[in-house]
Amino acid sequence: MFTKIRLILFMAVTAFLLAACAQPQVVEKEVVVTKEVEKEVTVVVAPERIDITMWVFGSEGSAKADTGELWSDFYSRVINEYEKQHPGVNINFFLRGVEAGGTTTFVDAAVAAGTPPDIYYDGTFRIQKYAQAGLLELLDGAITEKDKAAYDPGILSVTTGPDGIWALPIGTGYVAYVINKTMFEEAGLGDLLPQEPDRNWTTDEFLKACRAINDPPNRYCTMFFAKTPSFDTSFNNWFGGFPGCDLYDKEKQEYVANSPECVEAMTFLHSLQEEGLTVPGPSGFVDDDQDGYWKRQEIAMTGGGFWYNGVTTRGLEDGSIKGPMEYLLVNYPHKPGAPPTPMGTWDPHAWSVFKQDNPKKLAVILDFINYLQQPEIGVQIAAGWNEVSVRNDALNPWADDPDWAWVVPVVQKYGAKNYYYSSGVPCNYNEVRLAWAEARQAFWEPDADIQQILDDFVGQANGIIAECD
Amino acid sequence: MTAKLTGLGREIWRNRVGYLFIAPGYLAFIAFMFLPLAVAIGLSFYKASFAIDQRQFVGLLQYERLFTNVKFQKALFNTIKYVLVVVPATVGLSLVISLLIHPRGIKAQSFYRGAFYLPAVAGGVILSVVWLWIFNPTFGLLNYLLGLVGIEPVLWLASTRYSFWAVSMVVLTFTLGQPIILFLAALANLNQDLLDASVVDGANNWQRTWYVTLPLLRPVILFVLATQTIGVFQVWETIYMLTEGGPSSSSTSLVFLIYQTAFIASKYGKASAIGVVLLILVAIVTLLQLRLWDRSEV
Incomplete structure (x- = not known):
């Protein structure tokens, strides 16, 4: 008897658990209104409920870099407004991310499980692999011709494939060299810094300033990091000062970082370490470590550019930087006789949409994307990432900031470049970036054979892209 | 053989309460250890990315490349x-x-x-x-x-x-x-x-x-x-x-x-x-x- 009871209980619990795991079904409600006077029956179907899942890269509690507002609060406002205007549309928003050296395991796992979000916002390099796997909708229908004309064509081309736009870029950041101006001025070395209006300098001028301010172990001139692929743009941008040095050749469809120009660039950088001008051991650091050295004012200048707008401002506000500390953004140095370095950019952040079965839902999603990319919303999203909007009709909130006033004409004059994106993004990008991080780690070894390291990297990277389908 | 199986079945039936009690543990083992292991072994013969339904059978190629x-x-x-x-x-x-x-x-x-x-x-x-x-x-x-x-x-x-x-x-x-x-x-x-x-x-x-x-x-x-x-x-x-x-x-x-x-x-x-x-x-x-x-x- 007891056995039977136990069996029944077990089955009941199992049934309950299985029921709990089952997909909830959305029931379409039918409202029947009877007009007794006319003796007719009218069936009014309530507007179809559309549930949209929207994921934005980030973790719980992460805030906008410009205003400090929580991303969750910001998006709640934006989404509520849209939902109010579109009854029946229900947008479920989540911050989902966790960077894992170039990918996000949340999204990968969801894709592998067949339950990706409908909408995903992230850096283009993380979105691109989903596009290459044919998992994304084209977003040409999300923007009008007028919208399209407002986009920076260079940036839009990054996310446009042969069939159309696979992700809609919103903002991008500039990777200038950032200098602790106060430190130089207090040391009476302010005149060694690049001058207005272009803030360009040669590697010789850079070396002079570097040697003058260097006072290890209390204060190093600069810092590098190579432990992971994260923010490798800040290293890659050094290539711009050595014309002819590039990572990837779009025409030849191969990696070319072992050119004599790249060897020259890397040899110069290596000499900084040999001279004791950098914090020792870049291979053991990630970009977050550099934030710490910057905040503690143990480095005088470094790559990373506009990211340090937010780091410095917030640091001074929350007391993690003991002020006063004024920073100056300047261009990366270029070798004497070469033209000034093009302004580096990090990969644009963009909206993407995973494949949809329901055309009605897709139409709503595209409409929502159109709403999100409008300049007044887009510019707030971009600013939250320390970026500028990629639409030329957007009024950037820091248009009055002298650093932005400097960077825009410089970009117009000398161009902007991202060493992955400007050359076209080949497949297996994350794996190539891992190989590049390894090459950079080897490069910082005291007895590094730079040519050999770059040859090995090129061989490996070309092998990786050869495995593409 | 059949007699043996029948015997085994009878044995299980006789001890069904015991088996019922150990079932959750075994089910968890099968779901979280054995099945993933079997899937991983199977997956090693495929070229597969996060888009798992697009996987392509490659036999022992992954192993050849590894070495x-x-x-x-x-x-x-x-x-x-x-x-x-x-x-x-x-x-x-x-x-x-x-x-x-x-x-x-x-x-x-x-x-x-x-x-x-x-x-x-x-x-x-x-x-x-x-x-x-x-x-x-x-x-x-x-x-x-x-x-x-x-x-x-x-x-x-x-x-x-x-x-x-x-x-x-x-x-x-x-x-x-x-x-x-x-x-x-x-x-x-x-x-x-x-x-x-x-x-x-x-x-x-x-x-x-x-x-x-x-x-x-x-x-x-x-x-x-x-x-x-x-x-x-x-x-x-x-x-x-x-x-x-x-x-x-x-x-x-x-x-x-x-x-x-x-x-x-x-x-x-x-x-x-x-x-x-x-x-x-x-x-x-x-x-x-x-x-x-x-x-x-x-």
């Missing part, structure tokens, strides 16, 4: 090196520490047991964060201490020469606790008559330890050796936190390579093939150890 892949070779070599360095060090050190703690009073024993087990409770991630600071090249405690005796700062995590040893050292700190507990328990249960007899026979402390205590501890030593070997084969979080396998793969391991291959490069087929190689490796080593164990019990 010509320099990074895999480095990871395999390092993994074996971790086992050869960390396991004997853990077993040896924990044994010595246990032998030193055992003669102390109960209070002292409890204190030391707690102190040595604490890192195991804290976990690899927390410990690694602490060690990140200790290893820092400019303000780390270790380089500061070395500086006091006139030794130049060392790039513990940023040099191909030291990163492996730095990771091994950290792994050692939190693998010591469990064996110490086991050895202390075993020491407390040793046959006192044999130890007393050795004293009567005139054995000194060293002789008693070497000729009586250690042989009696042999089954426990082999058990610790087997579990530690399996654990060190799977070392991952310390590498992730401290070095990310670098510089230049000098501290990477097979499990870390699986993580990178699957979750960064999104090559699930290749990652599964590495997993299968690791499985075979662990199985061989464990079988060898089990044989030794069997002999020790004879």
